[in-house]
Amino acid sequence: MKRIINYLGFALLTALLFVGCKKENQSEKSQSTQMENIQVSDYGVTAKGDSIKKYTLTNKNGMKVEVINFGGIITSLTAPDKDGKYEDVVLGFTKPEGYFDGNPYYFGALIGRFGNRIANAKFTLDGKTYDIDKNDGPNSLHGGKEGFHTKIWTVEPIGNAETPSLKLTYVSNDGEEGYPGKLTTTVVYTLTKDNALEIAYEATTDKTTIVNLTQHSYFNLSGKFTQPITDHELQLDADQFLPVNSTLIPTGERRNVAGTPFDFKTPKLIGKDINSDDEQVKLGKGFDHNWILNGTGLRKIATVYHSGTGRVMEVSTDQPGVQFYSGNFLDGKFDTKTGGKNEHRTGFCLETQHFPDSPNEASFPTVVLKPGEKFQSKTIYKFSVKK
Ligand code: BGC
Numbered sequence: 001m002k003r004i005i006n007y008l009g010f011a012l013l014t015a016l017l018f019v020g021c022k023k024e025n026q027s028e029k030s031q032s033t034q035m036e037n038i039q040v041s042d043y044g045v046t047a048k049g050d051s052i053k054k055y056t057l058t059n060k061n062g063m064k065v066e067v068i069n070f071g072g073i074i075t076s077l078t079a080p081d082k083d084g085k086y087e088d089v090v091l092g093f094t095k096p097e098g099y100f101d102g103n104p105y106y107f108g109a110l111i112g113r114f115g116n117r118i119a120n121a122k123f124t125l126d127g128k129t130y131d132i133d134k135n136d137g138p139n140s141l142h143g144g145k146e147g148f149h150t151k152i153w154t155v156e157p158i159g160n161a162e163t164p165s166l167k168l169t170y171v172s173n174d175g176e177e178g179y180p181g182k183l184t185t186t187v188v189y190t191l192t193k194d195n196a197l198e199i200a201y202e203a204t205t206d207k208t209t210i211v212n213l214t215q216h217s218y219f220n221l222s223g224k225f226t227q228p229i230t231d232h233e234l235q236l237d238a239d240q241f242l243p244v245n246s247t248l249i250p251t252g253e254r255r256n257v258a259g260t261p262f263d264f265k266t267p268k269l270i271g272k273d274i275n276s277d278d279e280q281v282k283l284g285k286g287f288d289h290n291w292i293l294n295g296t297g298l299r300k301i302a303t304v305y306h307s308g309t310g311r312v313m314e315v316s317t318d319q320p321g322v323q324f325y326s327g328n329f330l331d332g333k334f335d336t337k338t339g340g341k342n343e344h345r346t347g348f349c350l351e352t353q354h355f356p357d358s359p360n361e362a363s364f365p366t367v368v369l370k371p372g373e374k375f376q377s378k379t380i381y382k383f384s385v386k387k
Contacts, residue, residue, distance in 0.1 A: 037164040038157040043068050044096030050152055052096065057164040057191040062086050063383070065191050071149040072110035072168045072187055073099055074217050076337075077197065079383035082310030087223035089311065089383075091347040094335045105330060105342075106216040109149030110187055111142045112203075113172060113179050114367070115214035116290070116323060116356035119249045123359035125180065125368070126208055132178035137247050142216070144177035148185070149216070158188070165190040174207065181207030181371075196382035203375040210367045211375050212354045218327060218347030221306035221313060225336035229327065229348045230271025233305045236264035236324065238291035242355060243280050249357050250364075254292060262289065267305065270326060270348065286328040286345065290321045290355050298378055302350055310385040317352035317379040320365050325349040352379040 036058075043054035054075065057065045063086060066076040075093075078086040092107050093099055103109060114132075121134035133144025142149065151170050159165030165188055172183040183205050190198040201213045220229055241262045242250040257263040261273030261281050274286050281287070293301045301322060302315040315322070326348050332341040358364040369375050 037161065038159075038166070040157075043070075044100065046070065046100045052100075052152075053155070055155060055157065055166055057166065057189070059164070059191050059193060059195070060162065061193075061195060063191065063195050065189065065197055067155075067166055067168075067189055068099070069153050069155045069168070070099060071103070071108075071151065072153050072170075072189075073103075073149070074108040074189075074197075074215070075099070077217070079195065079221070079311055079313070080385055081223070082385045082387050087309075088337060089219055089221050089223055089313075091218035091220060091225055091342065092337055094337055098334060103149060105218070106142055106149055107218060109216045110153075110168070111214045111216050111351070112148035112170075112185060112211070113143050113177065113183060114140070114210060114212045114359075115142060115216075115351060115353045116212065117141050117247075117249055119247075119357045119360050121178075123210065125210065125359070128180075130178055130180060139247055139249060146177055148172070148213075153187075159190060162193050163190055179209055181205040181209035181369075183209060183211065183369075185213065187213070194382065195384065196380050199379045199381075201375070201377045203369060204371075204373070205369050206371055208368060208370050210359050211369045212358065212367050213375075213377065214323075214351040214353040215379065216349060216351060217381075218330075218349050219304070219313060220347050221304060221311040222308055223311075223338070225338045225346055226340035226343060228271070228343070228345045230269065230274060230345060231306070231308065232270050232348070233267045233307070234264050234270050234324070234348075235267040235303045236291055236322070237294045237299070237301045238322070239265070239294055240292040242290045242292065242321075244283055244289060246283060248284065248288060250290065250355060250361065252361050252363060257291075262287075262291070264291075264324075267303070274326060274345075284328065287324050287326040288328055290323050290353075292321055292355075293317070293319070296320075298380075301352070304348075304350075305386060310387055312384045312386050314382045314384070315350050315352065315379065316382070318377055319352040319354065319379065321353055321355045323349065323351040323353060323356070325351065352377075
């Protein structure tokens with residue numbers, strides 16, 4: 001009997017050890033798989049001497065997204081075409097210095113504290129007027145000259161074997177670029193199994209402030225960065241847009257898109273009305289306006305299709321607006337990643353956000369963030385093909 005108990009005890013111990021080893025192997029395996037789908041490499045050194053890293057996220061299909069810890073910039077993002085060929089579809093520089101020394105187009109960058117324009121570079125909050133950086137004529141654009149696109153973010157690879165994620169954090173001190181409050185921002189980039197890039201934003205503050213975060217990637221679904229994006233078809237789920245003045249500040253009017261060049265309710269080539277005589281198209285030098293998105297909550301708001309390659313990009317967001325910018329200020333000054341120069345309208349942005357100049361326009365949804373509150377938002381860019 002004693003022998004049997006001893007024997008059973010031994011068998012139990014062996015079984016436990018076996019299970020334990022298996023668990024350990026499994027966790028080792030998942031760790032190494034996680035390492036496999038996020039590669040870290042040296043990217044470059046800024047003029048200030050900061051060493052910048054590049055993080056490459058890869059999913060099982062072979063889609064890749066490259067992100068640097070400078071500006072949280074997406075330097076490359078590949079998507080399949082109708083033959084299954086993955087190609088880079090976001091504009092960018094050929095050298096790190098392009099991003100480090102000003103990035104005049106905000107290629108691929110995270111934008112904060114306030115995406116888009118604030119009229120006359122000032123706003124009033126709780127009776128106090130704040131002067132912020134005037135970097136766009138009389139206005140402030142994309143958080144000022146030293147906005148989030150120029151900051152070094154802390155990056156933590158997270159996620160699992162199937163969905164690699166990067167968590168980026170930046171703490172902006174009270175008064176930075178003229179904005180009140182110490183603002184802590186986190187942005188999580190996740191590459192999903194179904195070829196989507198999910199971007200989740202969060203921000204908290206220690207003093208009442210304003211916040212409007214977005215991502216400034218320029219897409220060209222042809223994968224050829226010298227080709228104009230006017231041959232892409234766009235559908236936008238918006239019945240109204242925000243007309244602007246001569247410095248691209250919304251006038252406060254909400255105008256119906258019906259019967260105007262701004263009507264993208266059913267798919268339309270971007271090039272169709274881009275050179276129209278419409279006063280608003282002229283003011284934007286093409287499309288450079290905020291559309292008021294229909295509905296609320298996380299919903300699909302836009303579809304872009306490039307017939308030549310079959311590439312489709314669908315955009316979902318929980319934000320009230322999207323700035324559709326047709327790359328009107330691209331001016332051929334820089335080399336593209338596929339040769340040639342970054343000419344006029346060779347990329348477009350769909351920047352999901354709150355409305356421009358919201359702090360000065362009481363009728364727009366609020367962008368005020370108070371201590372104890374958490375700003376949270378999500379945008380998804382999903383890639384597929386139509387044959
Ligand atoms: C704005 C454009 C601006 C561009 C800068 C866009 O978000 O709408 O007017 O020129 O950013 O790259």
